[in-house]
Amino acid sequence: xxxxxxxxxxxxxxxxxxxxxxxxxxxxxxxxxxxxxxxxxxxxxxxxxxxxxxxxxxxxxxxxxxxxxxxxxxxxxxxxxxxxxxxxxxxxxxxxxxxxxxxxxxxxxxxxxxxxxxxxxxxxxxxxxxxxxxxxxxxxxxxxxxxxxxxxxxxxxxxxxxxxxxxxxxxxxxxxxxxxxxxxxxxxxxxxxxxxxxxxxxxxxxxxxxxxxxxxxxxxxxxxxxxxxxxxxxxxxxxxxxxxxxxxxxxxxxxxxxxxxxxxxxxxxxxxxxxxxxxxxxxxxxxxxxxxxxxxxxxxxxxxxxxxxxxxxxxxxxxxxxxxxxxxxxxxxxxxxxxxxxxxxxxxxxxxxxxxxxxxxxxxxxxxxxxxxxxxxxxxxxxxxxxxxxxxxxxxxxxxxxxxxxxxxxxxxxxxxxxxxxxxxxxxxxxxxxxxxxxxxxxxxxxxxxxxxxxxxxxxxxxxxxxxxxxxxxxxxxxxxxxxxxxxxxxxxxxxxxxxxxxxxxxxxxxxxxxxxxxxxxxxxxxxxxxxxxxxxxxxxxxxxxxxxxxxxxxxxxxxxxxxxxxxxxxxxxxxxxxxxxxxxxxxxxxxxxxxxxxxxxxxxxxxxxxxxxxxxxxxxxxxxxxxxxxxxxxxxxxxxxxxxxxxxxxxxxxxxxxxxxxxxxxxxxxxxxxxxxxxxxxxxxxxxxxxxxxxxxxxxxxxxxxxxxxxxxxxxxxxxxxxxxxxxxxxxxxxxxxxxxxxxxxx
Amino acid sequence: xxxxxxxxxxxxxxxxxxxxxxxxxxxxxxxxxxxxxxxxxxxxxxxxxxxxxxxxxxxxxxxxxxxxxxxxxxxxxxxxxxxxxxxxxxxxxxxxxxxxxxxxxxxxxxxxxxxxxxxxxxxxxxxxxxxxxxxxxxxxxxxxxxxxxxxxxxxxxxxxxxxxxxxxxxxxxxxxxxxxxxxxxxxxxxxxxxxxxxxxxxxxxxxxxxxxxxxxxxxxxxxxxx
Numbered sequence: 001x002x003x004x005x006x007x008x009x010x011x012x013x014x015x016x017x018x019x020x021x022x023x024x025x026x027x028x029x030x031x032x033x034x035x036x037x038x039x040x041x042x043x044x045x046x047x048x049x050x051x052x053x054x055x056x057x058x059x060x061x062x063x064x065x066x067x068x069x070x071x072x073x074x075x076x077x078x079x080x081x082x083x084x085x086x087x088x089x090x091x092x093x094x095x096x097x098x099x100x101x102x103x104x105x106x107x108x109x110x111x112x113x114x115x116x117x118x119x120x121x122x123x124x125x126x127x128x129x130x131x132x133x134x135x136x137x138x139x140x141x142x143x144x145x146x147x148x149x150x151x152x153x154x155x156x157x158x159x160x161x162x163x164x165x166x167x168x169x170x171x172x173x174x175x176x177x178x179x180x181x182x183x184x185x186x187x188x189x190x191x192x193x194x195x196x197x198x199x200x201x202x203x204x205x206x207x208x209x210x211x212x213x214x215x216x217x218x219x220x221x222x223x224x225x226x227x228x229x230x231x232x233x234x235x236x237x238x239x240x241x242x243x244x245x246x247x248x249x250x251x252x253x254x255x256x257x258x259x260x261x262x263x264x265x266x267x268x269x270x271x272x273x274x275x276x277x278x279x280x281x282x283x284x285x286x287x288x289x290x291x292x293x294x295x296x297x298x299x300x301x302x303x304x305x306x307x308x309x310x311x312x313x314x315x316x317x318x319x320x321x322x323x324x325x326x327x328x329x330x331x332x333x334x335x336x337x338x339x340x341x342x343x344x345x346x347x348x349x350x351x352x353x354x355x356x357x358x359x360x361x362x363x364x365x366x367x368x369x370x371x372x373x374x375x376x377x378x379x380x381x382x383x384x385x386x387x388x389x390x391x392x393x394x395x396x397x398x399x400x401x402x403x404x405x406x407x408x409x410x411x412x413x414x415x416x417x418x419x420x421x422x423x424x425x426x427x428x429x430x431x432x433x434x435x436x437x438x439x440x441x442x443x444x445x446x447x448x449x450x451x452x453x454x455x456x457x458x459x460x461x462x463x464x465x466x467x468x469x470x471x472x473x474x475x476x477x478x479x480x481x482x483x484x485x486x487x488x489x490x491x492x493x494x495x496x497x498x499x500x501x502x503x504x505x506x507x508x509x510x511x512x513x514x515x516x517x518x519x520x521x522x523x524x525x526x527x528x529x530x531x532x533x534x535x536x537x538x539x540x541x542x543x544x545x546x547x548x549x550x551x552x553x554x555x556x557x558x559x560x561x562x563x564x565x566x567x568x569x570x571x572x573x574x575x576x577x578x579x580x581x582x583x584x585x586x587x588x589x590x591x592x593x594x595x596x597x598x599x600x601x602x603x604x605x606x607x608x609x610x611x612x613x614x615x616x617x618x619x620x621x622x623x624x625x626x627x628x629x630x631x632x633x634x635x636x637x638x639x640x641x642x643x644x645x646x647x648x649x650x651x652x653x654x655x656x657x658x659x660x661x662x663x664x665x666x667x668x669x670x671x672x673x674x675x676x677x678x679x680x681x682x683x684x685x686x687x688x689x690x691x692x693x694x695x696x697x698x699x700x701x702x703x704x705x706x707x708x709x710x711x712x713x714x715x716x717x718x719x720x721x722x723x724x725x726x727x728x729x730x731x732x733x734x735x736x737x738x739x740x741x742x743x744x745x746x747x748x
Numbered sequence: 749x750x751x752x753x754x755x756x757x758x759x760x761x762x763x764x765x766x767x768x769x770x771x772x773x774x775x776x777x778x779x780x781x782x783x784x785x786x787x788x789x790x791x792x793x794x795x796x797x798x799x800x801x802x803x804x805x806x807x808x809x810x811x812x813x814x815x816x817x818x819x820x821x822x823x824x825x826x827x828x829x830x831x832x833x834x835x836x837x838x839x840x841x842x843x844x845x846x847x848x849x850x851x852x853x854x855x856x857x858x859x860x861x862x863x864x865x866x867x868x869x870x871x872x873x874x875x876x877x878x879x880x881x882x883x884x885x886x887x888x889x890x891x892x893x894x895x896x897x898x899x900x901x902x903x904x905x906x907x908x909x910x911x912x913x914x915x916x917x918x919x920x921x922x923x924x925x926x927x928x929x930x931x932x933x934x935x936x937x938x939x940x941x942x943x944x945x946x947x948x949x950x951x952x953x954x955x956x957x958x959x960x961x962x963x964x965x966x967x968x969x970x971x972x973x974x
Contacts, residue, residue, distance in 0.1 A: 157859045161890075162800045164762030251760050251803025258759075343759055428859045430890050432946050435766050440953075449951075453765045573951060 012036060019046035025382055032376045040360060040370045043312040044377065047278035048285065051546055054381035057512035058544040061525045069538040071501065079120040079200060079274065080190070081540025083502050085566055088456040090194040091463065092126040095187040095506045095562050097545035101245040102184040106151025110135075110184050111159035111248040115320050117188040118165060119274035122257050123323070125198040125264045126190030127452045129434055131160055132170035133186050134467040134506070134560045135425075138179025140744035145174075148182050150745065156186075157428040162250035163257070167429035168448065169441025170467045172422050175607075177471060180550035185506040185543075187467055187562045191452050198264060200273035202287040202295060202326045202352050207270055209284065209295060209350030210332070212339060213256045213322040216280070217305035220246035220318025252321040252344075259342035260323055265454065266338065268331040275322040281315045281377065283324040284350060285358050289375035291326075297350040300363035311369050315360060326352065388522055389515035398476055400614030402606035403599070407675050411653070411725040414609050414679070416736045418650040419657055424741040438462060438570065442662070443577045444492040444646055449570065462570040464498035466563050469508075470649070471556035472602045473681075477617050478520045478557045481602070482527030484617065484683045487625045489563035490535055491646045491686065494629045496574045497636035498565025503532055505542040505561050510554020512546045520557040521546075528559065534622035535629070537563070567637070574636055575689070578643040578663035579715035583689035585669055586698060587652070589628040590685065590708040598673075598680040604649045605679035618682035624707070625684040631705040632686050640698055643689030643715075653678040653726065655687050656712075660720050661734045669713030670723040678725055689715050751776050751968035754791035756821070756837075758783040758801035758812050763834065763945065767797045770945035774958060776965045783815040792968035793830035793874070794821055796837025798890065798943060808836055808851065808893050809843035818844055830874040830968045831937045835891055838929070838939030847930055847939045848906070849898030851891075855922025859892040863953060865917035866928050866942060870910045873931040874967040875938045875960050885956040887942040889920060889928075894941040896923040896930075906930055914940055 016026035019042055029037050029045045037045065051057060067075040073090055074082035080094035098113025114131060121128045133156055138145035160167045170187070202209070263269045271291065273283045280297065288295040299311045305319070325346075327335050332348070339346040353359075358374035361367065373380075408414040426441035439447035445466040468489040473481030490500040507524055510517040521544075532539055548555045579585075600606050601615025635641050643663070647655040652672065660667055672678055690698050695711070702709035720728045753771050757764045757780045764780055771778040781788060783801075788794065801812035812818070818840075825831045825846055833841040841847045854860055868876055868883045898906070903924060906912050914929035921941075929940030944957030 161859060161861075161892075162760075162803065164760075164799060249803075251800065251805070254762070254800070254803075255759050427862050430859075430861050432861065432888055432890065432943075432952075433762060433766065435769060435946060435949065435952055438951055570951070 009036065012042065015039065016042055016046070019043055020050055021046045025049055028382065032380055033372065038370065040312045040315065041372055043316055044281045044370060044372065047281055047316050048377040049381045053278050053282060054378065055544055056382045057384050057386055057518070057546060058521060059383055060385055061522050064525055064529050065539040066529060066533050067539050072538050072540055073197060076539065076541050079123045081502065081504060082124060082197060083540060084194060085450060085461060087459060087461060088194050089450055090192050090197055091564065092121050092124045092190045092192065093187065093502065093504050093562065093564055094120045094541050095185055095504045095560065096543045097506050097508060098184045098186065099181060099508065099545055099548055102152050102182055103148065103180065105245040106148045107155040108245050108247050110152040110155030112246045112320055113184055113186045114156055114159045115248045115250065115253050116276045117186045118163065118253060118257065119276065119323065121188045121190035122260055123200060123272055123274045124190065125196040126192040127261060128165045128188050128190045129436060129452055130189045130446065130448050130465065131165055131167040131186060132446065132465060132467050133167065133184070134170045134469055136173045136175065136178045136183040136558065138176060139174050142179060145179055146745055152182065152184055153425050153428055159248050159250045161430040163254045164433060166431050166433040166437060168431055168437065168446035168465065169426045171469065172425050175471060177555045181548045181555055183508050183558060185508070185560045187504065189463070189465060189564065191450060191455055193456055196264060198272060200287050200290060201271040202291040202293050203270050204328060205293060205352055205354050206329065207352040208327045208329060208332060208348045209297065209352065210325045210327050210335060211302060211322060211347050211349045212259065212325055212344055214249065214252050214319055215303040215305045216314055216317045217319045218309065218313055218317065221313055221316055246318050246320045248320050255342045255344050256321055256323060259339050259344040262338050263325065263335060266334065268334050269325045269327055271326040273324045275324060277318060279315065279317045285374045285377040287324060287326060288358055289378065294353040294355040294357045294374060295350050296353050296359045296361055298361050298364050299369065301347055301349045303345060303347055311360060311362070386512055386518045387515045388519040390519050391516040397614045398616050402601060402603065402612050402615045403676055405606060405610050405612060408609065411675050411678055412728045414605060415653045415657060415726055416733060417608055418604055418654050419733065419737040420740040421737045423738065439496055439574055439576060444495040445498070445565065447496045447574060460569045460571065462567040464493040464496035464565040464567060466492035467560055468492065469558050469560035471558040472607060472613060473617055474524065474558060475556040475613065476602045476615065478523035479527035480617050480620055482524045482559050483531035483622065484620050485559060485561050486528055486531035487620060487683050488646060488648055489561045490629050491632065493563050493565030494633040495636065495644045495646055495686065496565065497633055498567045499633060500535065500537055500563050500629065501566045502540045502564045503537050503561060504540060505559055507542065507544045508548050508555065508558040508560065509546055510549045514554060517554055524557055524559045531622060535626055572639055575641045575643050577645045577659050579659045579665040579667060579689050580642040581665050581716040583642045583691055583715040584695050585667060585712040585715060586688045586690055587710045587712050588632065588686045588688055588702055588707055590710045598677050598682060600676055600680050603651065603679055603681045605651070618680060620683050627705050628684050628686065628707050631702060631707050635698060635701065640694050641688045642691050645687050647685040647687060648681065651679040651681050653722065657720055657733065659687060659689065660730060661737045664730060664734070665715055666717040666719045666721070666730045667713060667715045668717065668721040671712065672722050672725060678722060751792040751965045752790065753778045753793045753795055753968065754781040754788055755779070755795045755797055756781050756783060756817055758815055760801045760803050761797055761799035761836070763798035763943065766945045767795050770948040770961055771965070773948060774961055774965060781817060783817050785817045786820070788820045788824060793832065793964060794824055796833040796840050798835035798837060801836055801840060809839035812840045813844040822846065825937045828934060828936050830964060832875055832964060833939040834943055835941055838941055839893065841937065841939045846937050847932060848902045849896055851893045852895045852897055853893050854895050860920055861890045863888045864920055864942065866914045867917055869912045869915050870931065872910055873913050873935040873938045875964050876913055877967055878963045879959060884917065886947065886954045887944055887957050888946040889942050891941055894921045894923065896927040898924065909933065913938055914942070
């Protein structure tokens, strides 16, 4: 491609491409600077304009999401979204992916995913009080998938436990499409007094930029560009990307959290910003441009792990456990004192300047190595309207109705194959620290009390959090599939008695240069938008992870939705996923009654039993769903239910079985027409276990709420009985369920 | 008069606020003591809380034993004052030589966070005086290195001298003789892997840990638990 006067020379174009910039992007840098960029400047634009940092393929579409509501204090675009939880308490939430680092180096990839999301939260002034992980892998009969799975879980456990933030679970799923590109999405939630909310902003010419925490090394250089913004080829070549994965130190992070929260408590910092993707380049340019000021940064003053590091390495390193604080000169001694107590290094590495330039100097008063408009690194990032196309084979896939598959010989055997107890995963996570955990991992939603040292008395308030995703549904119909995932997450928090209040999302998709993937992305965003609008939910933050592909195959589109729900008065434990002997089993939101046929489209059963991924998704009616969410929330918070579980993967059969196995109590239900009804995954359904004396009340309230309800049977005994279809002993089924992951990890 | 408890905060500790909260809820007074302090404030008992003191670098407790406050803790123990180490605190006490044995990696080589059943074996300790011998408690564990081990002679002494305070009903981590907690000769120093502060509220699961902490408060203020 010929280069014009405003473009970089041929040799630099070569360099720009190696750094991940296209020729057009390199040309745009020339136009912004009015000259050719030098190597350092090119490197800074390359990381900031990477897909990971700039959202250049997705930004245009993300604008369609609803983001406003009266209780939203901070929406998308900051380090974390923040909502007002009442009583002067604010809740900060963010979710992020660390997929590619985890594929290359599972332990450190996952560990630093946890570290990064924690910094996003305490950057806002909030103390992190909960982590959740949504993780997806290839099937465990493959040794590489076992290596990735065990490494990721150990990494989350090793870092999260040590850093001292409870991990409330999340979800784990296995599917072929994630075999070489696992998904590791981490959600963190923090709390703070509402008036302490801080934004990463540099203000006040003459103020100092102080780098806190670890020294800067050669790890993670190009993490956002080389690693996160390109797909995977063959395994050997990708092993070469391992040095682009950062290495975490949870003890450094723990001290950094305590020191930063103490600095914010004392009111001696003007602004604070974490260093994540794109390292110092991102933190200095973002704080400067948000504050409408410029900044000089001195490379010599950045503590370096090894001698001989080039300025571009210092400016783009993604070494972990670092924060940038903006400090007035008069407060510097106090800042140093707090940091010294926590054994956290604090180094003045820059100065806030008038104007709007970000300048990199070799030392204070020394040579200027780079000089760029600070805002141009993000505001002028390219914005792509990439071509979109509905995948060619999709119509045929949707037309392949799994209802035509042969019925199971024994529904009980098929049911056992679908049961997986995730306890092997969450037993490795400290899920009890801070004494807030009311509903531990493994249920529909985690429930934590809103309480932390220094927080205003939050009088019995609590939060319910759920993360959900379903690549099978979204592959068939990304728009409706995503809406169903949002619906499921809201129903999960309702099952804990919470009012859904905000959504965060992590959109995991394939290569945006494939028009089919861009179509999926656009549909996913529209589906999320439709569901959130219908349910009155603001989207307060998100992360887009693209290039999830390997050897040219894109993953199924997998938006992971996190919903935070508020509980005003938590005076009793939510009923949880369980059965109580003698309780009546009621299906709320019975899909059969509104005239739609039950469907096996996109069901777990069709995939597991027949490796079939086709069909049309069952219908979703968001208005009906909203009524069900309200009903379930009020039934739970009034104590009307003895047990409750939403119907999701594996349909009614799996929902009933999970309730039975978690409580060691059997059930007998009737009137289930066949395997389609047993395993179909129609949305907007909940199984409730109701004490006999409450049954009339519950059925009456369902009728008044306009929600269908059907009595299925009764809890009790030591067998799982679906008349005519399933008859299994509780003990044997429990063994199969509990042992599913351990057995897969220790193949004979 | 309510007992005053000092809760030591090492860099990397993370259960200090939980212990303070649990003791406050039981009517005791509690304050956090920085690991760098050369002396203890006027307290009736000291708790070394759970977490990862000094990042568990080298091995759990190996660096914490050198923190300045440990001299004062040692002196308090020698003077008969109540000293309890929970989880990482237990590991610190063994490294400091205030309790015998060591905690090695769990038998399954995995971190374990779950609620287990414990049997009260000895009531001759500041943590269990007033408990029912043989009583069963439901209390969470949360550790990677909780697998208690010691020499055969030490084990024999611990048994003969009634110094095994708590045993696991169903050994989760490979601990020798299913030991979950031990005491020193006098019974004023106790180390245990389970977290009693995590079992002080039925809303969060169990209230059985409160009984142990009440014993500690009673012992510390010189009154037998009712």
